[in-house]
Amino acid sequence: MHAQTAPRPLAFSAGGPLRGTVTVPGDKSISHRALMFSGLAVGESRIEGLLEGEDVLATAAAMRAMGCDIERTGPGSWRVHGVGVGGLLQPQAALEMGNSGTSTRLLMGLIASHPITAAFTGDASLSKRPMGRVIEPLSRMGADFTASPGGRLPLMERGLCPAVPIEYRLPVASAQVKSAVLLAGLNTPGTTRVIEPVPTRDHSERMLRGFGAALSVEETAEGRVIAITGEAELQPQQIVVPGDPSSAGFWMVAASIVPGSAITIANVCMNPTRTGLITALRMMGADIAEANARTVGGEPVADLVVRHAPLRAIEVPPDLAPSMIDEYPILFVAAAMAQGRTMARGAEELRVKESDRIDAMAAVLDVLGVAYQPFEDGLAIEGRGGDRFAGGGTVTTHLDHRIAMSAAIAGLAANAPVTVDDVSPVATSYPDFLATLDALREGRDEGA
Ligand SMILES: O=C(O)C1=C[C@@H](OP(=O)(O)O)[C@@H](O)[C@H](O)C1
Numbered sequence: 001m002h003a004q005t006a007p008r009p010l011a012f013s014a015g016g017p018l019r020g021t022v023t024v025p026g027d028k029s030i031s032h033r034a035l036m037f038s039g040l041a042v043g044e045s046r047i048e049g050l051l052e053g054e055d056v057l058a059t060a061a062a063m064r065a066m067g068c069d070i071e072r073t074g075p076g077s078w079r080v081h082g083v084g085v086g087g088l089l090q091p092q093a094a095l096e097m098g099n100s101g102t103s104t105r106l107l108m109g110l111i112a113s114h115p116i117t118a119a120f121t122g123d124a125s126l127s128k129r130p131m132g133r134v135i136e137p138l139s140r141m142g143a144d145f146t147a148s149p150g151g152r153l154p155l156m157e158r159g160l161c162p163a164v165p166i167e168y169r170l171p172v173a174s175a176q177v178k179s180a181v182l183l184a185g186l187n188t189p190g191t192t193r194v195i196e197p198v199p200t201r202d203h204s205e206r207m208l209r210g211f212g213a214a215l216s217v218e219e220t221a222e223g224r225v226i227a228i229t230g231e232a233e234l235q236p237q238q239i240v241v242p243g244d245p246s247s248a249g250f251w252m253v254a255a256s257i258v259p260g261s262a263i264t265i266a267n268v269c270m271n272p273t274r275t276g277l278i279t280a281l282r283m284m285g286a287d288i289a290e291a292n293a294r295t296v297g298g299e300p301v302a303d304l305v306v307r308h309a310p311l312r313a314i315e316v317p318p319d320l321a322p323s324m325i326d327e328y329p330i331l332f333v334a335a336a337m338a339q340g341r342t343m344a345r346g347a348e349e350l351r352v353k354e355s356d357r358i359d360a361m362a363a364v365l366d367v368l369g370v371a372y373q374p375f376e377d378g379l380a381i382e383g384r385g386g387d388r389f390a391g392g393g394t395v396t397t398h399l400d401h402r403i404a405m406s407a408a409i410a411g412l413a414a415n416a417p418v419t420v421d422d423v424s425p426v427a428t429s430y431p432d433f434l435a436t437l438d439a440l441r442e443g444r445d446e447g448a
């Protein structure tokens, strides 16, 4: 895993326009869930388009360690023979979660209602992230935790079977917390309910239904109420994973800020709980057209055609935050190139991602020579009005893939090179990022 390898610095500089067609890798959130739910079905599922990034491979390894038979049959093609709900086995060694919050929190949910004990470890970044947000509801369901100080990794979890169904109102807008409780509910007798005052990505709900779980979603005055009836049998599926809108975001912004660019990003998941960046960029004047709208794997998908356009500052609506939470780093790069002062608040969750993404991006803006004002929950950014960034310096990625990729894209619009101190974390979510960037700079269709 990248955390153990030597840092790999790389410089990014301005060049000509970006041209060509790229296909982004499979969605990370959906890929984790495809492996987990297939692992809990009785029989054989097939997955196409799985993201083969380090985070998803950590999920695959953990599911294998708990008895699932998981095999890669070709690029992006995987075969999973599940153990059935309730059938997870005691892992014989600690579950190594690498850099992945999603793997950790969702698996903590699964294990909570199985009669097994598991230790979770992670890299230096993951070991700083709060797990109390899942420990709290899962403890109410009967699981027992011994965590490191501050509710962090490494931690030990002992599941309880049968667990106790709960009704849980999410105190933080988090699809990971929602999913952890629903997954614990999968092997819990009775009905487990999650109330979500602010909608977050709904891939767990869509996919659990597709696997045959008894799951209902109701819009109420309190928010969305998701109810799952436990001890269900999941049916094996053929899953096609659509392209990751979070990965597509880097190219949307790159093409928007590099003059003369015109690119197509194929096969992007357009689930409305994930498209906040597109909404925000369009408000800023970005030229993003949708073509070939279709449904893939139960998710809306489209190809995006993005052309360079002058961007103007906006006040980013705070209610977009859950639908673009991972895209703020690259949105900040777009804001830094826009005309005027962009205000992005209501995103305090950025402080507890792979790095503190507000501080980390503020440091990137320092390197770019862009003025900003930090807030506890966001940034105000004084855009360059289309002028190249000053650039010339080294950015610290803090083991954060999205900081590495955002800084790389900023380098494409900078007068002096922007050096990313370590590009290896891109393998977390986008192993082909650098190859795709080369293809776009050379105006080649990817793979051609
Ligand atoms: O459920 C998921 O797959 C994810 C949910 C989000 O995290 P939170 O639930 O912590 O907001 C997001 O940041 C993460 O990249 C993936």
Ligand SMILES: C=C(OP(=O)(O)O)C(=O)O
Pocket (backbone or CB within 6 Å): 028, 055, 099, 100, 101, 102, 103, 326, 353, 354, 402, 429
């Ligand atoms: C926050 C992210 O992932 P995770 O929480 O799974 O580490 C991300 O991919 O930006």
